[in-house]
Amino acid sequence: MTDHVVEALPGIFRLIDLVGVLLNGVLGGIIARRKRFDLVGFAILAITSALGGGMLRDIMLQAGPPVALTDPLYLATALLGAVVAFLLPLGGRWWTRLYVVGDALVLGCWAATGATKALSEGLGLLPAVLLGVMTAVGGGMIRDVVVGDVPTIFGGNTLYATSAVFASLAAIGLADVGQNTVGMLVAIIVGAGLSIAARWRGWRLPDA
């Protein structure tokens, strides 16, 4: 890669991260609308969907308050998603396409963030993969439980958590040789590629 591209990457990762927060905030709001909740419900489901995974990771790592609370943009962006979902009747075909692509991109980004943060706190391979997956899928899982649904990642979906496992492994492998930035890029490509391919081809994990 040319130097210019490499220099631009951290900014691009930050953008993908915040777009992920916004899209998952909107998704929380859409679910709040479907359940006929009021503005408080919109706000709580937006925060849970968008930031719950990272909160769970940071609570586990015990290295200070969750980034979701210390980075001033996170809460504001998640709440913006709630407001957007409150004002606009999203949820149709165009929203779904936008969400699927955006969420696929952020899946690997969040998995890589969680996995490498776990490594830098001194945890081993298996816990790092767990925290990578938790960062990527934890928010949706908590949201599903809170509204009384069985989490979709438990079965019947198309390789969602599995994509996060492979993205985490890619990030861990490249962080291990000191290539964190490249690792993040590869994790995003692996996560997005695998989750979109699985959705397109209908790939599923076996059940027992």
Next chain:
Amino acid sequence: MTDHVVEALPGIFRLIDLVGVLLNGVLGGIIARRKRFDLVGFAILAITSALGGGMLRDIMLQAGPPVALTDPLYLATALLGAVVAFLLPLGGRWWTRLYVVGDALVLGCWAATGATKALSEGLGLLPAVLLGVMTAVGGGMIRDVVVGDVPTIFGGNTLYATSAVFASLAAIGLADVGQNTVGMLVAIIVGAGLSIAARWRGWRLPDA
């Protein structure tokens, strides 16, 4: 205010706090009775209802074990609530009136505690409001999820979390000018006034 009143305020706040723990412990027990749980269920629902919000706040803040575990009176008071609810068939009109007034008072007290604790740990305005609201309504929310109900604060109630938002904002504004004690007092008045007025007049948030 006269000096005597100002000196008495911290003791009064402590009393409101513990009355809140007791009343919400009883409420947890009443729900345990309705669900036909045994003594263990009474105890867990009392602890969750009465102390869950503060536990969630302290887990997020990561400044040591939750006050619910380090202050010797909290757990004992919550369990006393469970025992009261186990022995007495509460839940009638007089209980409801007592609970509504007591819970309205504690709403602002807990919101102010959570919001100012978040500020003193260095968090910003939005996270402080979130932790204020979480302290006030988090216990009931966790309890509802744990027994398989959709949390009532998500919709259909009368400005419960909204009152906690305004109480948090009042406490934050006055803490910002160094008036923590006055801030707590104003938060209690705002929280109780707004939540009782909303219940009395049937005010609700719009849904989408």
Next chain:
Amino acid sequence: MTDHVVEALPGIFRLIDLVGVLLNGVLGGIIARRKRFDLVGFAILAITSALGGGMLRDIMLQAGPPVALTDPLYLATALLGAVVAFLLPLGGRWWTRLYVVGDALVLGCWAATGATKALSEGLGLLPAVLLGVMTAVGGGMIRDVVVGDVPTIFGGNTLYATSAVFASLAAIGLADVGQNTVGMLVAIIVGAGLSIAARWRGWRLPDA
């Protein structure tokens, strides 16, 4: 006791601990099969069942990341349980007998671990009992909530959490006189004895 037995005890406790992780990992997998989840669901339910209680305890104690993440054997053993449950159609009479005995042994072991860890972090008697019980029954409780069931420990079972209360008290009493190893042994005997006797005789707590 002879010196040889005393020297062997820590190794035996470690074995009981890991057998408990394995059995509860398998149990999580059996529930995942019953709910028709895929491999991801098996893994998450195994981790939740086997390690959720200790995670909850360590998050409360805030003395570093959960042992479930820092001890390399825990996650691997829980996931091994998931794989076993995925490959073998367990759940029949022999499995139930094995699980009941194994889980009864680990109940007191986990309660003692949680209670004494709470004491060593400076907490009092009541919080120590709470964290002992939480370590023993918290994983099953979280798993039940996550899959949308009302936790069985809330009622209708046979003194499960109650056995953990008495095992915690035994461990606390003996830790108080400096006998941690004997305390763990007595806690295991008390927990296993009471929970198996209760199951055999159908003992239950009163409901209200």
